[in-house]
Amino acid sequence: MRKTKVSINKEKLHASSEVLRAIAHPLRMKILEFIDQNEEINVNKIYNTLGLEQSITSQHLRILRTAGLVNTQRDGKYIHYSIDYGKIEESVVAIQRFLH
Amino acid sequence: MRKTKVSINKEKLHASSEVLRAIAHPLRMKILEFIDQNEEINVNKIYNTLGLEQSITSQHLRILRTAGLVNTQRDGKYIHYSIDYGKIEESVVAIQRFLH
DNA sequence: TTAATACTTTGCAAATATGCATTTTTTATT
DNA sequence: AATAAAAAATGCATATTTGCAAAGTATTAA
Numbered sequence: 382m383r384k385t386k387v388s389i390n391k392e393k394l395h396a397s398s399e400v401l402r403a404i405a406h407p408l409r410m411k412i413l414e415f416i417d418q419n420e421e422i423n424v425n426k427i428y429n430t431l432g433l434e435q436s437i438t439s440q441h442l443r444i445l446r447t448a449g450l451v452n453t454q455r456d457g458k459y460i461h462y463s464i465d466y467g468k469i470e471e472s473v474v475a476i477q478r479f480l481h
Numbered sequence: 482m483r484k485t486k487v488s489i490n491k492e493k494l495h496a497s498s499e500v501l502r503a504i505a506h507p508l509r510m511k512i513l514e515f516i517d518q519n520e521e522i523n524v525n526k527i528y529n530t531l532g533l534e535q536s537i538t539s540q541h542l543r544i545l546r547t548a549g550l551v552n553t554q555r556d557g558k559y560i561h562y563s564i565d566y567g568k569i570e571e572s573v574v575a576i577q578r579f580l581h
Numbered sequence: 582t583t584a585a586t587a588c589t590t591t592g593c594a595a596a597t598a599t600g601c602a603t604t605t606t607t608t609a610t611t
Numbered sequence: 612a613a614t615a616a617a618a619a620a621t622g623c624a625t626a627t628t629t630g631c632a633a634a635g636t637a638t639t640a641a
Contacts (some may be wrong), residue, residue, distance in 0.1 A: 396509055400503035405498050405574065406599095414494075417580050424618055437600060440617055444598095458608045458617050469580050473573055476504070480517050480569050506629095524588060537630060539589055557636045558587050 397479070400472040403448030408433070409441050416462050418453060432434040497579070500572040503548030508533070509541050515564050516551060523559040 404410065408469045411431060415471040416422050442462065449468045454461045504510065511531060517524050520531035540561065545551045549568045554561045 394514075396512050396638065398505050398507050401501055405501035405505045407495055407498050408599095409492055410498050410579070415578060434601065436602075436619075436620085440599085444618075455608090461630090464580060466580070473576055476562055476569065476573055479498065479510070480513060480564060480566070508629095523587090534631070535588075536590085536632075540630085543589075555638090560588065 385438055391474070394479075397475040398470055400423075400448050400450065400468065402467075403444055404472070405474055406441070406444075408437075411444060412438070413445065413450065413464065416464050420463070421461050422463075423456075423461055427462070464475070493575070494579075497572055497575040499551065500548050500568065501576075503544055503550055504569075504572070506541070506544075508537075509545060509564065512538070513545065513564065514540055516564050520563070521561050522563075523556075523561055525559070527562070 398458070402462070412427060415427060415431060419426070424438060424442065427433070427442075428435050431438075442451065444455065450465055451462050452465050464473065487553070505581060515527055515531060519526070524535075524538060524542065526534050527533070527542075532539075543553065546553065547551050550565055552565050554563070
């Protein structure tokens with residue numbers, strides 16, 4: 382239990398839970414893991430390698446994008462996805478700071 | 482990006498997402514925070530202090546219990562809740578190990 | 582043993598998330 | 612300009628989660 386009471390503001394609490402919710406899905410975790418393991422990866426590679434539907438993949442990528450967990454960069458007709466490690470670290474730290 | 486490809490087994494991936502899903506809810510985060518700040522806390526205190534419905538509180542506590550995030554100990558008609566810090570740490574480490 | 586308190590469980594409606602097929606948008610190629 | 616490929620967005624059915632009220636269980640106290 383924490384000795385010094387730190388009141389966490391509501392916005393941050395909510396923001397953290399948004400990020401966590403985005404991570405907390407089996408498919409999205411798989412996708413995140415795959416992006417992590419392959420630098421400069423495009424959507425095609427993601428759904429073909431993981432054996433997912435294109436539209437489902439795109440949907441989940443949108444959720445990850447909205448949560449700020451991944452960044453995109455267009456290269457011609459391809460869109461490369463990469464992980465925003467800062468954001469991940471941030472949310473992990475948030476949990477740790479929140480409960481320790 | 483990770484250099485050494487570590488294949489994370491599916492059970493662990495799924496287990497992690499279960500725990501994260503349990504954490505990733507504004508109300509549950511509030512409850513977790515409150516339990517963290519008050520050692521030996523009972524359900525009454527939780528929902529009265531946080532201004533929640535009794536049954537809703539109980540429901541979310543069940544979710545936290547099932548996920549293994551909190552432990553309970555009955556003391557007469559009161560049930561004391563405490564946080565399983567090991568489990569929290571475990572899931573945080575899981576994310577970090579999973580993506581770094 | 583009756584009543585009261587603390588907590589859990591259940592049933593159900595409303596909200597949200599998910600999966601899938603289809604359409605749309607963007608860019609490259611011919 | 613027409614076609615093709617990559618990715619996003621949309622519409623809709625199904626599944627899951629949530630909140631709430633009511634009923635059930637356990638323990639204490641009168």
